[in-house]
Amino acid sequence: MESDNRGRATSWGWALAAVALLGTANVGQFIISSPALMAGSPGRAAGSYLGEALFGALAGLGIATARGAANHLLPALMRGLSVLIALGSVLLVVVHAAAHVGGLRPTSVAVLALAALAVAWQTASVRDRLAAPRSGEAAEARPGVPIDSSD
Numbered sequence: 001m002e003s004d005n006r007g008r009a010t011s012w013g014w015a016l017a018a019v020a021l022l023g024t025a026n027v028g029q030f031i032i033s034s035p036a037l038m039a040g041s042p043g044r045a046a047g048s049y050l051g052e053a054l055f056g057a058l059a060g061l062g063i064a065t066a067r068g069a070a071n072h073l074l075p076a077l078m079r080g081l082s083v084l085i086a087l088g089s090v091l092l093v094v095v096h097a098a099a100h101v102g103g104l105r106p107t108s109v110a111v112l113a114l115a116a117l118a119v120a121w122q123t124a125s126v127r128d129r130l131a132a133p134r135s136g137e138a139a140e141a142r143p144g145v146p147i148d149s150s151d
Helices: 002-033 034-041 042-066 074-099 105-129
Strands: none
Touching: 002 034, 002 042, 002 105, 034 042, 042 074, 042 105, 074 105
16 A cells, blocks of 8 residues: 555656646746746736746755655645645736736636645655654654655
């Protein structure tokens, strides 16, 4: 059962990395294709750069999970970061809709952010099950369960 959860954590970690990298690519493409907007509007540029960094950090957490990182904070970090990205992306859609601008780009980022939220939550849940103590075992006995798919 535990090795099955390790395999799931690895698979979900790669899925999270893939979705977050798509978000990174989408935001990065916007930054590259809009140099005048980036230069002329520092607030918009800062939001785009922040979105790029957050998606990149979430991809890094997915890769760390897939590679078997044993940090017990990973599930909480994945959940928190994915919620932050999803909230920011949905608010971006709301702002663009209110101004009657934007269109497909902010919507696609929000869709990727919500997909990342769902995948991050599932990845974190699998990690939580791995870190949970077995019956009869003290909770302190397994603070950081390494996840390697070698067994």
